Amino acid sequence: MGYIKGRDRDQQVLFPKAIDDYVSESNPVRVIEAFTGMLDFKELGFERGEAAATGRPGYDPRLMMGLYIWGHLNQMRSSRKLEKECGRNLEVIWLMEDLRPDFKTIADFRKDNGQSIRQVMVKFRLWCMGEGLYGREIASIDGSKFEAVNSRDRNYNEDKLNRIIEHERERVEKYLKEIEETDQEEKDDPEKSVEELEKALATMKERVARNEELLRQLKESGESQLSLTDKESRLMKTNNGGHEVSFNVQMVVDAENKLIAEYEVTNEGNDRGQLANMAKKGKEALQVDKLKVLADRGYYDGNTIKECEEAGITPYLPTPASSAEAKGVYAADRFSYDEKRDLYTCPEGKELTFRTKEKMRKKEYKIYRTDGCLTCPLRAQCTKSKSGRKIRRWVDQAVVDRLKKRMQEHPDSMKKRKGMAEHPFGTIKRAMNQGYFLMKGIKKVTIEMSLTVLAYNIKRVISVLGVEEIVKSMRGTASSKDLTLFSRLIRSLRTILISIYEIAHRKAQYSILPLLKEDFYRHAGFHTVSTADGTDKSRLKAGLKTLTLFLCGQIRIKTAIFCKQQTEMIKDK
Secondary structure: OOOOOOOOOOOOOOOOOOHHHHOOOOOOHHHHHHHHHOOOOOOOOOOOOOOOOOOOOOOOHHHHHHHHHHHHHOOOOOHHHHHHHHHHOHHHHHHOOOOOOOHHHHHHHHHHOHHHHHHHHHHHHHHHHHOOOOOOOEEEEEEEEEEOOOOHHHEEEHHHHHHHHHHHHHHHHHHHHHHHHHHHOOOOOHHHHHHHHHHHHHHHHHHHHHHHHHHHHHHHHOOOEEEOOOOOOEEEEOOOOOEEEEEEEEEEEEOOOOOEEEEEEEOOOOOOOOHHHHHHHHHHHHOOOOEEEEOOHHHOOHHHHHHHHHOOEEEEOOOOOOOOOOOOOOOHHHOEEEOOOOEEEOOOOOEEEEEEEEEEOOEEEEEEEOOHHHHOOOHHHHOOOOOOOEEEEEOOHHHHHHHHHHHHHOOOHHHHHHHHHHHHHHHHHHHOOOOEOOOOOHHHHHHHHHHHHHHHHHHHHHHHHOHHHHHHHHHHHHHOOHHHHHHHHHHHHHHHHHHHHHHHOOOOOHHHHHHHHHHHHHHHOHHHOOOOOOOOHHHHHHHHHHHHHHHHHHHHHHHHHHHHHHHHHHHHO
16 A cells, blocks of 8 residues: 655745744744743843844844743753754744844853843743732742752762872872882883883872862862862752762742742752741742741751741641650650640659750750659660650740641641642653753852743643633733833834934935834834734734835935936036
8 A cells, every 4th residue: 555655855835924824823932922022121131121222233032031941841951952943943933033043142141141031930920920820828848959060970078089099099009019019120121111100100199189189178168078060069869869969959839730939959968947948938939928838857947947937837747757766765755745834744654844954956955854764664665874764845846846736637738748849840850851950050050940940830831721821811911011112113213214304314324224224123122012902013023124114215215316406406507
C-alpha cells in the first residue's frame, strides 16, 4: 500500500498573508502577548520602558520580556537558543513581530532589568488575585535544591582542603625520595629521569601552595565552604541522599490552584529558620491579615513558630520526635504539666518543681527536678543520670503546646501540604526541566527564578482557565487604558504634522524627511495601543504606517512643486 505521501519540497504554495494565521486562538503564546501588552514598562522601571525621542531605536521591552517568558515555558532559557528560535519558530516570529535580536542583546535585557523582571512576576500575581485564582487562606511553604553552576570538585571546606594538602605533601616527600634514589643509581641517561621527577615535583608544590591559599581565604571569610565558580553556591544534601553544589529555593504556594505566591533563593543548606521569613512574605504577597501555613518537620524551630503567631500567621507542622525513647528512657511527654502550680508530675506520681533557668541555642529554659528519683523503682526507665531526672521547659512552651493541639485536630494537614508544596517543584524540575541554574550568584539566579516562577504560574493558569478566557480578560484590563493611549497617539500625530509643516515652509531641513517614518513610531508608542473590541493591533499599526507614508509622500510632492516654482521664478528674472 505504500506510505503516507508528503508534499514535494519544490512545489510552490500560497502561504497565508499574515503570520497571525499560523497561530491558533488557543496557542499559549497569545497569553504572553496579551499579558505583556497590559503592562506599563515605564512604571516597572525597565530600560527603554518609554521609547526615546532621539537616537537609534531600541527593542521594545514588551517583545523582549515576552521572548523570555516563552523561552521558560518551552525549556529554552539560553540567550543563544532564543536567538535561533527568533528565526525559525513561528510562535516566536509572531510574538517578536519578525524581529531577530542577537544573543548579546537578549542576554543584556535580562542583566539590565533584573528588579523590573521580578516586578513583572508580581504584576501577574496581582492579576491572578483580581481573577480570584488565589484562595488567600491557606498556603504551604517548602524548599528544594537547584543545582548551581559549580561542580563538587570546585567546592571546598576546611576538612577537604586539609586532606588535599596533606595528600599533596606526602606525594612531594615521595618524589623527593625518588629523586635522591635516582641520583645515586647508575643509568644510561639519569639526567632525563631526574629532570622529569623535578618537573612533576614543581607541579605538586604549586598545587600545595594554591590549596594553602584557598584554605587561608576560607578562614578569613568566616564561611564554612568555598566555591570557586559560583562563589555564593554551597554544597547541600539533596533528597536522593547525595550532595550537590546548589541553591536552596523557598516557595510559598497558595492552596486554591497551587499558584506560587512568593519565593526566595538562599544558600542555606536546610530549611530551619525560614518559616517565619517566608510566611511573612507570603502573607504580604497575598495581602491578608491572617494566614494559615503548612510546612514539614524541617522548618521546626520554636522561635520562628512564635514569630509567626505574633504576625497573625497560624503554622501547622509536625514536632520532632523525642530522643529520649531512643535512649531507652521516658520521653518528656510522659510527664504531665500543671500550669497553675508550675510543676511536672512523673509517671510514678512524683512532682518535679522549678529550680533554675538556663540558656541554650538562643532559647531560655526553665529546669524542673525532684528529690524522689533516689528511691524510685522506675528510675532505670526514667533516667540514667546520677542526679536524677531533669525536665527542660522552654519559657514559651505554650507556643509548642498550641501547635501540637492544632496538629491533633487536623491530622490530614501534612497530606494536604504534600499535594500543595511539591506540585510546583515537580512541575518546574520535571515538566519544565529547570532544576538547575544557568547564571551565577544569588542576585542573578534570583532573576532567573523570577522568570521560572512567572512561567510556572502562567502555565498553571492556562490549565485552569484556558488561553482564550485569559486573553479576553487581559484585553479587557488593557482596554481601560485606551483613552490615555489614544491621547498620546493624537499628541504624537500633532508632533509629526508640525515637522511636516516646518519642512513645507522651509523652516527645517528637507533631509530629515526620511526620519519621519521611524519618528512617528517613537513618538506614538504604538506598541501600547489596544482596542476594547479586541481589534488586532497589528492592523492598527499597519494603518498608522500607511498614514505616515501618505503624509511624507504629500510633503515630498509639495516640496518638489515649491522648488520647481522657485526655480522658474529665478529663470524669468
